[in-house]
Amino acid sequence: MLDDLFIRLDQLVPGSSVFLKLEGLNPAGSVKLKTAVALVAAAEESGRCFPRTRLIESTSGNLGVALAMVCAAKGYPLTCVTDPNANVQSRRLMEVLGAEVVVIDVRDAHGGYLQSRIDYIGERLRRDPDLHWLNQYANPAGPQAHRDRTGRAILEEIGHIDYAFIGAGTTGTLMGCAEYLRRHSPVTRIIAVDAVGSVTFGGPAARRHIPGLGTSRRPEILTTRNIDDVVLVPESDSVEMCRMLAEERGLLLGGSTGTVLSAVQDAAKNIPDGSVVVAISPDFGDRYLETIYNDAWVAERWPGISGRQMSQAPA
Numbered sequence: 373m374l375d376d377l378f379i380r381l382d383q384l385v386p387g388s389s390v391f392l393k394l395e396g397l398n399p400a401g402s403v404k405l406k407t408a409v410a411l412v413a414a415a416e417e418s419g420r421c422f423p424r425t426r427l428i429e430s431t432s433g434n435l436g437v438a439l440a441m442v443c444a445a446k447g448y449p450l451t452c453v454t455d456p457n458a459n460v461q462s463r464r465l466m467e468v469l470g471a472e473v474v475v476i477d478v479r480d481a482h483g484g485y486l487q488s489r490i491d492y493i494g495e496r497l498r499r500d501p502d503l504h505w506l507n508q509y510a511n512p513a514g515p516q517a518h519r520d521r522t523g524r525a526i527l528e529e530i531g532h533i534d535y536a537f538i539g540a541g542t543t544g545t546l547m548g549c550a551e552y553l554r555r556h557s558p559v560t561r562i563i564a565v566d567a568v569g570s571v572t573f574g575g576p577a578a579r580r581h582i583p584g585l586g587t588s589r590r591p592e593i594l595t596t597r598n599i600d601d602v603v604l605v606p607e608s609d610s611v612e613m614c615r616m617l618a619e620e621r622g623l624l625l626g627g628s629t630g631t632v633l634s635a636v637q638d639a640a641k642n643i644p645d646g647s648v649v650v651a652i653s654p655d656f657g658d659r660y661l662e663t664i665y666n667d668a669w670v671a672e673r674w675p676g677i678s679g680r681q682m683s684q685a686p687a
Contacts (some may be wrong), residue, residue, distance in 0.1 A: 378529065379623075384637045391530055393605035396626065396656035400438035403522065403654045407544050408438035410517035411506040412446070420504050422445050428496060429506045430454075430489040432541070432583035433462035441471035451503075452491055455485035457583045459659045460605055473549060482574070482577035484588025493672035505598070508542050510592035518548025526650055527553065533560045535648040537636050539585045539628045540566045540573070543594045549652070550598035561600045565635040568606045575604055581673055582607050582664065584654060607672040611635040611664045614657060615677075618665065626656035627664050
């Protein structure tokens with residue numbers, strides 16, 4: 373796995389250096405490969421009998437693809453429980469890699485699908501004693517993987533970091549990086565970036581459309597002791613950032629990256645000149661071609677968003 377690929381986006385914070393860590397170049401196409409390897413290793417160490425044991429996990433897309441890749445290589449059966457917000461391409465990748473894919477379309481009490489996915493897993497666990505839930509939301513193996521790999525790689529490559537902007541989905545990447553940076557770079561200000569409508573940090577629930585960041589249920593692994601600030605970004609801003617970078621910089625980045633970079637840009641006025649800013653890009657935009665890069669999909673959800681492609685679309 374690749375840990376040290378960065379690009380510069382200094383224009384987002386004029387007068388400072390902005391480094392974006394590209395996790396989309398990992399073999400599974402996202403930062404979730406490290407999580408997947410760690411979760412499966414923890415299951416193996418738990419004493420479960422493989423390959424008789426079937427693994428099951430809730431996923432919005434990227435983790436499911438990464439788990440499917442790891443389980444295919446090891447010969448382990450896998451069930452991925454996802455929902456309609458997951459990109460069709462991600463679901464197809466899970467299936468091509470041999471995973472069973474279950475799509476849950478019943479919304480939970482907060483208007484999302486996460487608790488409904490977890491409830492389904494609970495039902496399956498009660499019926500099948502050979503089923504094992506990896507549980508990224510409570511499993512400490514996920515944050516540990518990002519503490520030992522992602523957080524370490526950022527600091528070793530960049531050296532001095534003044535600000536670290538890290539997206540909060542299931543919060544494994546955030547928790548691991550925050551723990552490493554707080555221990556080894558106490559001067560770094562750690563900013564958690566979430567989507568408006570997510571309940572992760574106690575905000576009001578609202579319907580969301582982009583998979584990756586945000587939850588409708590607070591993950592058990594989350595703790596705020598190493599976080600200096602939390603920024604909530606509207607999904608419309610995430611889409612505009614992604615489309616702007618594609619049109620003006622030739623960068624095709626995923627929705628979570630658009631959210632994180634929107635937070636960086638919004639914070640620029642409060643960042644002193646000469647600062648070093650690091651942000652994490654969880655994946656690339658190829659899995660979002662039919663959503664955030666699709667004019668009709670965007671116009672249906674956020675009619676006010678404009679862009680070169682949309683403005684040139686026929687009436």
